[in-house]
Each structure stands twice: as structure tokens, then as C-alpha cells.
Amino acid sequence: MSENVNRRDFLGMALGGVALVGAGATLVAIKGTWDPLPSVIAAGFTTVDLSPMAEGELRVVEWRGKPVYIIKKTAAMKKCKTRDVVVSQSDYSVGIQICTHLGCIPAYEPASMQFKCACHGGEFDVCGRNTFGPPPTPMEIPPFKINGNTLVLGEEGPEYQQLKEANV
Ligand code: FES
Numbered sequence: 001m002s003e004n005v006n007r008r009d010f011l012g013m014a015l016g017g018v019a020l021v022g023a024g025a026t027l028v029a030i031k032g033t034w035d036p037l038p039s040v041i042a043a044g045f046t047t048v049d050l051s052p053m054a055e056g057e058l059r060v061v062e063w064r065g066k067p068v069y070i071i072k073k074t075a076a077m078k079k080c081k082t083r084d085v086v087v088s089q090s091d092y093s094v095g096i097q098i099c100t101h102l103g104c105i106p107a108y109e110p111a112s113m114q115f116k117c118a119c120h121g122g123e124f125d126v127c128g129r130n131t132f133g134p135p136p137t138p139m140e141i142p143p144f145k146i147n148g149n150t151l152v153l154g155e156e157g158p159e160y161q162q163l164k165e166a167n168v
Contacts, residue, residue, distance in 0.1 A: 045154040047147075050087050058108055060097060063153040067097040067105060068142055069115075070151065071126060077113055080127035082166040083138070085159060087146055094151070095128035095139040106139075115139070141167075 046063040053059065053072040060067050071077075073084070073091040084091040097115070099106050104119035114131070115124040122133035129138040141164075145157030156164075 045152055048151045048153070049149060050090075050092065050151055051149040055090075056110065058110070061153070063096075063142055066142075068094065068153060069097045069108065069128075070094050071108070073126070077126050080125075080129065083127045083129070083141065083163060085144065085146070085151070085163070087151065088149055092151075093127050094141060094144065096142050097139065099135055100130065100137045100139060101133070101135040 044064065046061055046068070048059070048061055048070060050070070050072070053070070055072050055074045056077075057072050059070045061070065062068070071093040073079070073093060077091075077093075079091060080093070083093065083095075085094045086092075097105055097108075099117040099119065099122055101117065101120060101122050104117050106115035106117040106122065106124060108115050113126040115126075115128070117123070117133070117135065120134050122135040123131050124135065124139055125131050127138075128141070130136065141160070142153050143156040144160050145152040145155040146159050
């Protein structure tokens with residue numbers, strides 16, 4: 001009798017142990033499927049070296065599938081305290097180049113220093129602020145961080161936080 005009870009206890013503990021190990025392994029596997037892949041994490045950031053840019057130059061980079069414009073401002077261009085990104089004492093205009101009306105991509109015209117949207121005639125100034133037509137708001141400033149002369153899109157640094165607070 002006591003041998004039977006001991007055997008039953010042992011079998012119960014053994015099965016319980018196997019079940020615990022199985023549950024633990026399942027939880028680890030589930031967590032593995034929830035965590036983003038390293039390639040996905042890396043895809044969230046776009047780094048742009050600003051040092052080779054000339055004054056007045058426009059660059060368009062892709063960030064999370066969206067076009068982001070970067071213009072190194074000349075002395076003749078409008079300054080926008082609440083939107084300009086200052087890197088090494090140069091002003092840059094940075095924004096997601098998507099019209100805030102219905103999502104077309106406005107083209108930049110260097111001669112007039114404006115973005116013009118061909119879809120419904122919307123216009124934005126060099127700072128990305130809506131100035132004419134149906135766009136209801138300025139073009140969005142993507143989250144960014146400044147690392148020396150490099151702009152890191154996709155990470156919120158103190159400079160981005162300042163612009164965000166200034167535009168609330
Ligand atoms: S989508 Fe740009 S003005 Fe309508």
C-alpha cells in the first residue's frame with residue numbers, strides 16, 4: 001500500500017515537472033513570436049549624413065516606406081523657429097513629404113521655394129507649412145535624433161521633443 005502511494009506520488013510529481021517544463025518552453029516560444037525581428041527593428045530607423053549637403057540642396061530619403069525631405073537652408077530661405085532642425089549651426093527643413101489633404105506627394109520647386117501638390121493645388125512653404133489650398137495642416141515632422149552630423153529618423157531626441165512642444 002505504502003509502496004503504491006509512493007509510486008503514485010512519484011508519478012504525479014514527474015508528470016507535474018514535465019508539464020511545467022512544457023509550459024515554460026511554450027511561453028518562451030510565444031514570446032519569441034511576439035518580439036520584432038532584428039531586421040524589423042533596424043528598418044524603423046533611417047540615418048542620413050548631413051555633412052556633404054550643400055546649401056539649398058534637397059534630399060529625399062525613405063523612412064518606414066514614406067518619403068522624407070531634407071533641405072539645407074540658404075540665407076535667403078525663410079527661417080521657421082518652431083520647425084527648423086539645427087545641426088552644426090545650419091538650418092534644415094525636414095518633413096514627411098505627403099500632402100496633409102489627401103496624401104499626394106507635393107513636388108518641391110526650388111525657384112519659388114515651395115512645395116506644390118498637383119492633386120488639388122495645395123501649397124506649402126519651404127518649412128513645410130500649408131500656405132494655400134485645401135491642405136489643413138503643415139507636413140508632419142518625423143521623429144528624429146541628431147547624432148553629430150547625422151540625422152537619425154525614427155528615434156525621438158531632445159531636439160524633436162522641443163519642436164513637438166513648440167507645435168502643440
Ligand atoms: S492631396 Fe494635396 S491638395 Fe489635395
